[in-house]
Amino acid sequence: GEEVAQTPKHLVRGEGQKAKLYCAPIKGHSYVFWYQQVLKNEFKFLISFQNENVFDETGMPKERFSAKCLPNSPCSLEIQATKLEDSAVYFCASSQFTNTGELFFGEGSRLTVL
Amino acid sequence: GESVGLHLPTLSVQEGDNSIINCAYSNSASDYFIWYKQESGKGPQFIIDIRSNMDKRQGQRVTVLLNKTVKHLSLQIAATQPGDSAVYFCAENAGGTSYGKLTFGQGTILTVHP
Numbered sequence: 001g002e003e004v005a006q007t008p009k010h011l012v013r014g015e016g017q018k019a020k021l022y023c024a025p026i027k028g029h030s031y032v033f034w035y036q037q038v039l040k041n042e043f044k045f046l047i048s049f050q051n052e053n054v055f056d057e058t059g060m061p062k063e064r065f066s067a068k069c070l071p072n073s074p075c076s077l078e079i080q081a082t083k084l085e086d087s088a089v090y091f092c093a094s095s096q097f098t099n100t101g102e103l104f105f106g107e108g109s110r111l112t113v114l
Numbered sequence: 115g116e117s118v119g120l121h122l123p124t125l126s127v128q129e130g131d132n133s134i135i136n137c138a139y140s141n142s143a144s145d146y147f148i149w150y151k152q153e154s155g156k157g158p159q160f161i162i163d164i165r166s167n168m169d170k171r172q173g174q175r176v177t178v179l180l181n182k183t184v185k186h187l188s189l190q191i192a193a194t195q196p197g198d199s200a201v202y203f204c205a206e207n208a209g210g211t212s213y214g215k216l217t218f219g220q221g222t223i224l225t226v227h228p
Contacts, residue, residue: 048212056215091158095214098214099213101205101216104160
């Protein structure tokens with residue numbers, strides 16, 4: 001597609017439950033990024049992919065967070081055993097090249113952990 | 115509420131005025147900088163970028179200035195319009211092999227009054 005599509009737009013989970021978010025990058029874009037935005041301000045890089053391969057996962061809290069980009073499927077970000085501090089908007093972005101910071105962001109998925 | 119304790123810098127201008135949004139960065143090794151615009155409920159949108167071998171770059175109605183000596187970045191918007199109202203973020207390349215791995219600064223809220 002011409003836009004990065006993220007689902008669901010809103011997700012509410014009780015503490016300890018699992019949350020799974022999805023992202024369809026722009027067709028033809030090889031790079032996918034996940035960012036976390038807390039309190040409408042701070043963005044935190046989580047992970048990036050080059051096609052189905054993890055490119056950089058230095059931002060991932062590895063204990064509970066995992067992500068995949070499988071061929072012919074939307075990319076996913078999964079949080080096991082959610083905590084209150086996981087409440088945030090999770091943005092997926094894609095780009096065609098690695099030598100640019102021009103990322104195309106989706107509209108985000110708002111996760112609320114109660 | 116969500117905004118408790120959150121105080122972003124704000125800039126209020128009249129339609130038609132020029133706007134200048136400032137950003138200080140901390141990593142002297144950063145070699146790539148970007149400005150993003152985020153409208154309410156949406157993902158960040160790329161505005162303009164600049165590499166560290168330049169000190170000025172112009173786009174359509176926007177100019178980015180880079181002062182590496184004092185680690186300062188600014189975004190100038192000419193003839194500001196109500197549609198420019200948004201939160202503006204500067205970002206720098208956070209290292210690694212991908213320019214898409216970004217460290218975002220604190221946002222600035224721009225409000226344009228008709």
